[in-house]
Amino acid sequence: MYKTKMKPDLNVNELFPEIMQIKNEEYRKLIDTIWQELWHTSNWVDINDLPISPKITYPHIPHNRAVVQMAIHVADVFESIHNVTVNRDILIAAALLQDASKLVEFGPTEDGKVEYTKIGSTYPHAFWGTYLAIKFGLPDEICEIILDHTPDSARFPKSMEGKILYYVDQLDVIATYKDRWKKETTVHLYK
Numbered sequence: 001m002y003k004t005k006m007k008p009d010l011n012v013n014e015l016f017p018e019i020m021q022i023k024n025e026e027y028r029k030l031i032d033t034i035w036q037e038l039w040h041t042s043n044w045v046d047i048n049d050l051p052i053s054p055k056i057t058y059p060h061i062p063h064n065r066a067v068v069q070m071a072i073h074v075a076d077v078f079e080s081i082h083n084v085t086v087n088r089d090i091l092i093a094a095a096l097l098q099d100a101s102k103l104v105e106f107g108p109t110e111d112g113k114v115e116y117t118k119i120g121s122t123y124p125h126a127f128w129g130t131y132l133a134i135k136f137g138l139p140d141e142i143c144e145i146i147l148d149h150t151p152d153s154a155r156f157p158k159s160m161e162g163k164i165l166y167y168v169d170q171l172d173v174i175a176t177y178k179d180r181w182k183k184e185t186t187v188h189l190y191k
């Protein structure tokens with residue numbers, strides 16, 4: 001479908017130092033593998049040029065870091081105040097993978113704009129990242145969060161970890177772009 005571009009590997013540990021908080025070594029290795037695979041099949045030359053989306057020009061990497069850090073802070077509060085356990089490995093691994101397929105969903109044009117690629121215009125956002133996560137053997141709990149993390153998904157993520165990520169992701173879009181949500185009244189029947 002596309003060929004590997006010759007360029008240096010990404011330094012995933014430097015881009016996302018939070019990866020070291022993941023205890024499972026296999027998850028850390030697979031996160032790096034998936035980012036490298038996406039990076040080397042993308043047309044991006046500088047990772048800092050990757051935007052949140054073709055529409056939201058704010059750079060993706062600081063958005064991603066904000067999402068992972070906010071998610072960790074929410075987990076801290078849930079655990080210290082409510083004694084609610086959050087699986088940190090699942091939370092952080094999903095935070096680092098849920099948007100990785102943006103690398104191949106859109107790319108730079110020759111006139112300096114950003115456009116959707118064949119993958120990005122064919123499949124819904126996060127489908128390709130989910131496919132790679134399944135292919136490389138990450139657990140279903142992580143793959144499901146990647147698939148359902150986007151508002152375009154038909155349903156909310158199932159787990160506590162997925163729901164934390166869903167809401168902090170949307171919060172960060174308010175900071176980096178704008179509030180995209182409106183409230184609508186729904187009438188529910190008593191049963």
Ligand SMILES: [Fe+2]
Pocket residue numbers: 098099125126149150
């Ligand atoms: Fe996303």
